Amino acid sequence: MGAGQRVVEREELAQAPNTKPRRQRWFEYQKPIPVVWSLLLGISVWVLFFGMWELAAARGWIDTLFMPPPHQVLATLYTMIAERGFLSDIGISIYRILLSFAMACAIAIPLGVLMGSFRTVDAFFNPFVSAWRYLPAPAFIPLLLMWFGVGEGSKLALLFIGVIFFLITLIMDHTRAVRAELIETAMTLGANRWQILSTIVLPAVAPKILVSMRQMLAVSWTYLVIAEIVAATTGIGAVMMRGQRFLKVDEIMAGILVIGMVGLFFDFLFRLAYRVLFPFVANGQR
Amino acid sequence: MPPKSFQAASPKLAVRGVGKRYRLNGGKTIDAVHDVSFDVMEGEICALLGPSGCGKSTVLRMVAGLEDPSSGAMFLDNAQIDGPHKSRGMVFQRYTSFDWMTVQKNVEYGMKINGVSKADRGAQADHFIQMIQLSKFKNAYPCQLSGGMQQRVAIARTLANGPSILLMDEPFGALDAETKWQMQELMISIVETSKVTVLIVTHDIEEAIFLADRIIFMSRHPGTVRENMVTEFKDGRRFSSHEEMIEAKGFHEIEKKIMHMMRDEMRNDREEALQEC
Numbered sequence: 282m283g284a285g286q287r288v289v290e291r292e293e294l295a296q297a298p299n300t301k302p303r304r305q306r307w308f309e310y311q312k313p314i315p316v317v318w319s320l321l322l323g324i325s326v327w328v329l330f331f332g333m334w335e336l337a338a339a340r341g342w343i344d345t346l347f348m349p350p351p352h353q354v355l356a357t358l359y360t361m362i363a364e365r366g367f368l369s370d371i372g373i374s375i376y377r378i379l380l381s382f383a384m385a386c387a388i389a390i391p392l393g394v395l396m397g398s399f400r401t402v403d404a405f406f407n408p409f410v411s412a413w414r415y416l417p418a419p420a421f422i423p424l425l426l427m428w429f430g431v432g433e434g435s436k437l438a439l440l441f442i443g444v445i446f447f448l449i450t451l452i453m454d455h456t457r458a459v460r461a462e463l464i465e466t467a468m469t470l471g472a473n474r475w476q477i478l479s480t481i482v483l484p485a486v487a488p489k490i491l492v493s494m495r496q497m498l499a500v501s502w503t504y505l506v507i508a509e510i511v512a513a514t515t516g517i518g519a520v521m522m523r524g525q526r527f528l529k530v531d532e533i534m535a536g537i538l539v540i541g542m543v544g545l546f547f548d549f550l551f552r553l554a555y556r557v558l559f560p561f562v563a564n565g566q567r
Numbered sequence: 568m569p570p571k572s573f574q575a576a577s578p579k580l581a582v583r584g585v586g587k588r589y590r591l592n593g594g595k596t597i598d599a600v601h602d603v604s605f606d607v608m609e610g611e612i613c614a615l616l617g618p619s620g621c622g623k624s625t626v627l628r629m630v631a632g633l634e635d636p637s638s639g640a641m642f643l644d645n646a647q648i649d650g651p652h653k654s655r656g657m658v659f660q661r662y663t664s665f666d667w668m669t670v671q672k673n674v675e676y677g678m679k680i681n682g683v684s685k686a687d688r689g690a691q692a693d694h695f696i697q698m699i700q701l702s703k704f705k706n707a708y709p710c711q712l713s714g715g716m717q718q719r720v721a722i723a724r725t726l727a728n729g730p731s732i733l734l735m736d737e738p739f740g741a742l743d744a745e746t747k748w749q750m751q752e753l754m755i756s757i758v759e760t761s762k763v764t765v766l767i768v769t770h771d772i773e774e775a776i777f778l779a780d781r782i783i784f785m786s787r788h789p790g791t792v793r794e795n796m797v798t799e800f801k802d803g804r805r806f807s808s809h810e811e812m813i814e815a816k817g818f819h820e821i822e823k824k825i826m827h828m829m830r831d832e833m834r835n836d837r838e839e840a841l842q843e844c
Contacts, residue, residue: 460661462659462663463663465631465633466659466663467680468651469652469657469725470680471653471677471681473680476680480676481665484665485665561667561710
């Protein structure tokens with residue numbers, strides 16, 4: 282040991298005071314809770330919701346003509362699927378969603394990436410895209426019906442214009458957020474503009490694009506129901522509309538239930554795809 | 568190192584009267600860099616040192632070709648610098664790992680886009696990954712690595728591409744003290760083996776003295792060269808550890824001298840230093 286210092290020995294500090302563990306509390310600001318807790322709490326809110334509903338129906342607190350209890354909705358859903366070919370309606374709705382969404386992505390992804398990368402492309406398209414974003418898609422329904430008739434075309438077109446402009450804007454913003462250092466690093470390694478786009482910008486923004494797609498697919502469902510309610514004979518929305526005409530509230534509710542479940546399923550697929558495609562994204566950033 | 572007479576005749580990097588003028592919103596202009604000239608010799612580690620706002624990063628970015636000078640010119644191996652090129656690879660302060668590539672693929676990246684065959688770049692990458700002591704993690708993704716490891720990957724990626732000069736912009740600024748030491752010492756051993764010429768920007772006086780054979784001290788408002796020093800107390804060799812440097816004769820003198828210059832610069836705070844939001 283050199284001069285000018287004194288090492289404090291461990292024994293000097295070894296006297297342990299009486300220790301007492303801190304009490305666990307239900308409500309702590311921002312603190313994580315055990316997984317089991319959060320799972321149980323998540324399930325119990327639904328149990329409570331349907332339980333109250335059933336109870337209210339059984340006690341006659343609500344008019345079951347307008348609010349049939351959950352078990353009746355489930356039973357109706359079963360007969361719709363088993364006896365009235367509801368599955369094919371679900372199928373055609375999913376087909377409309379996927380086809381229109383694929384078309385929207387096919388344009389939005391390349392355009393959004395290019396707009397986010399090059400200010401020249403941005404300056405040309407942005408005034409156009411921004412203006413369209415503020416026009417509500419359903420306002421085009423009368424026009425679309427005149428152009429495409431009541432066939433598939435008008436539905437696909439509504440879904441398409443309903444999501445594409447938002448999708449372009451989201452992807453453009455994400456592309457613009459690709460860190461300049463990554464691009465500059467590639468430049469000083471000798472990459473040309475095309476190589477930077479294909480080997481840096483695209484892979485860097487890909488996870489964010491998938492997240493945007495997940496969000497916009499949910500919006501797609503909104504427009505689907507609008508399209509099918511307005512003018513369709515097939516699809517989940519059309520079935521719900523018929524239910525309304527014949528005062529079959531349970532059929533309307535079954536439709537809502539199915540939309541919710543299919544939506545959740547697609548959400549799950551996107552999350553799964555994210556995990557499989559982008560294993561390198563740090564957990565905290567997912 | 569090549570003989571001194573040869574060095575003096577042809578510098579590796581020559582920066583001649585370089586300036587950078589920015590136009591502010593109000594139409595006023597500001598000289599971020601003014602009339603900067605210096606040489607970097609073959610195999611030399613040269614540090615650009617100075618207070619923040621002295622334009623040292625701007626000079627480095629101009630050497631990299633990422634920004635254009637408003638006046639003057641720069642030459643690497645007697646060829647004028649014009650835009651980014653693989654002969655001037657740069658390592659940044661912020662992590663630049665390509666998250667979607669493994670360590671191996673990151674290090675191979677530069678060679679891949681420059682058309683090096685798969686077998687060659689595999690061997691070359693192995694060599695440099697070994698040099699930065701990450702062989703065990705060559706199949707790991709950057710998100711699994713610590714900050715120091717990511718910077719090592721960035722260094723290996725740049726060197727594997729065979730640059731004529733390695734440019735570094737405060738590469739260890741974001742690391743904790745002990746990792747910084749380790750990295751600086753690793754840097755010395757890398758330069759000793761690869762013989763690469765290095766131009767490094769730093770505001771850390773000890774780092775500059777430890778690494779550099781030549782220190783260009785810059786002052787601000789406008790950013791210009793205040794002193795061009797060769798670290799003669801090292802006697803033509805480099806230190807392999809910080810302890811060795813601290814015990815070396817002449818270290819405290821040069822450290823004190825630079826500290827005085829730095830202190831002097833701190834008095835030189837002017838209103839133009841205000842940035843735009």
